[in-house]
Amino acid sequence: MKLSYDSKYQLKESFADFSDFLKKHQDWTGWLNLEKLSEESLIAKIIEKSQYIRENCDVFLLVGIGGSYSGAKAIIESLKGYFVDSKPEIYYVGNSLSSEYLFNLKEKIKDKDIVINYISKSGSTLETKVVLEELEKLMAEKYEDSELQKRIIYTTSNPEIVPEGFDYFLIPNNVGGRFSVFTPVGLLPVAVAGIDIRELLDGAKAVDQDLAKEYALFRKKMIESGKEIEAYVVYEPKLDHLLEWVKQVYAESLGKNNQGIFPAGLVNTRDLHSYGQYLQEGKQNVFETVLVVDEKVEIMVPAYGKNLSEINKIAQKATTIAHQERVPNLIIEVGILDAFKMGQLLQFFMLSCVMSGYLEKVNPFDQEGVEGYKKEMLKLLT
Numbered sequence: 001m002k003l004s005y006d007s008k009y010q011l012k013e014s015f016a017d018f019s020d021f022l023k024k025h026q027d028w029t030g031w032l033n034l035e036k037l038s039e040e041s042l043i044a045k046i047i048e049k050s051q052y053i054r055e056n057c058d059v060f061l062l063v064g065i066g067g068s069y070s071g072a073k074a075i076i077e078s079l080k081g082y083f084v085d086s087k088p089e090i091y092y093v094g095n096s097l098s099s100e101y102l103f104n105l106k107e108k109i110k111d112k113d114i115v116i117n118y119i120s121k122s123g124s125t126l127e128t129k130v131v132l133e134e135l136e137k138l139m140a141e142k143y144e145d146s147e148l149q150k151r152i153i154y155t156t157s158n159p160e161i162v163p164e165g166f167d168y169f170l171i172p173n174n175v176g177g178r179f180s181v182f183t184p185v186g187l188l189p190v191a192v193a194g195i196d197i198r199e200l201l202d203g204a205k206a207v208d209q210d211l212a213k214e215y216a217l218f219r220k221k222m223i224e225s226g227k228e229i230e231a232y233v234v235y236e237p238k239l240d241h242l243l244e245w246v247k248q249v250y251a252e253s254l255g256k257n258n259q260g261i262f263p264a265g266l267v268n269t270r271d272l273h274s275y276g277q278y279l280q281e282g283k284q285n286v287f288e289t290v291l292v293v294d295e296k297v298e299i300m301v302p303a304y305g306k307n308l309s310e311i312n313k314i315a316q317k318a319t320t321i322a323h324q325e326r327v328p329n330l331i332i333e334v335g336i337l338d339a340f341k342m343g344q345l346l347q348f349f350m351l352s353c354v355m356s357g358y359l360e361k362v363n364p365f366d367q368e369g370v371e372g373y374k375k376e377m378l379k380l381l382t
């Protein structure tokens with residue numbers, strides 16, 4: 001991985017107190033202990049369970065919201081690529097309250113073999129509880145009790161929610177939702193998708209701490225120069241949900257105390273035909289973080305005598321030049337994205353986010369603000 005940005009930004013600041021900052025929040029830093037998260041007994045159990053799921057269902061339902069689904073979806077969509085007939089088919093459920101979605105999904109899958117992974121750290125999130133209850137009705141119609149017990153797998157920090165006889169994976173207490181991608185929250189669904197989770201974890205362990213610092217310092221410079229919006233940009237549509245994951249990690253971790261940068265996501269070149277106008281001539285309150293990956297396929301475009309992947313890179317470079325004056329940007333070059341690089345990238349973003357919390361004097365691990373809508377909803381519901 002390589003970072004590049006305009007050399008006029010001098011990024012120097014001491015991180016001397018960073019270890020004290022981590023110590024202060026030690027109840028939430030379990031995700032940094034990758035050796036523990038990747039203990040062989042746990043990885044072997046996850047792989048064994050993923051094999052059972054792959055062999056016994058056509059449809060795998062990941063019921064979760066926020067940090068309890070986003071990382072897995074980001075990894076699977078980014079690494080599996082386009083138009084792949086995956087077995088089992090994977091659906092992400094419980095991240096909305098859409099009855100139309102749930103109804104149509106049930107219609108689509110009712111005659112297929114199903115396994116559910118219910119992922120909720122607290123076990124009390126309304127969206128996922130409601131959806132699980134509805135899906136349980138379908139499962140009870142299809143399967144005897146002993147079969148049902150194998151087909152609903154829980155991932156939680158709260159084993160009290162797990163009915164007797166059902167299997168579950170524990171989310172360590174010291175790992176918060178949006179930092180839990182390298183626990184069974186992310187690892188089980190990713191293994192079900194056939195992705196090598198050992199490679200993923202090896203990549204996470206190989207994170208470059210200095211690059212993470214550099215990125216956090218660049219963001220701080222942007223805040224100091226009055227920028228309010230960070231546009232995360234990709235040139236590969238399959239990375240769309242990766243941007244959703246990054247947005248979730250940064251918005252929920254750093255948007256507090258009346259401060260924080262608003263994260264946005266752009267998939268180019270599509271969004272050059274919409275947001276491109278704003279960036280070129282709108283309010284100058286945005287900076288861009290551009291994620292560049294190399295493509296595996298080459299298609300020659302005779303009109304330009306170049307491969308389409310080269311033209312895509314040229315579009316990215318041209319945009320950088322065109323925006324430069326008004327929209328400062330930082331480029332993250334990843335190379336070909338595989339499981340190892342993906343692990344490295346996700347750990348880079350999580351670590352750098354916490355470093356930003358340190359620099360911005362914000363606790364990145366809580367999310368009191370999220371309770372606002374829940375309280376109002378409870379009042380209206382009762």
Ligand code: PA5
Pocket residue numbers: 065066067068119120121122123124125128176177178179252367
């Ligand atoms: O990052 C977080 O902590 C949140 O986004 C949670 O992951 C989300 O609210 C889901 O919570 P739970 O896993 O308890 O259902």
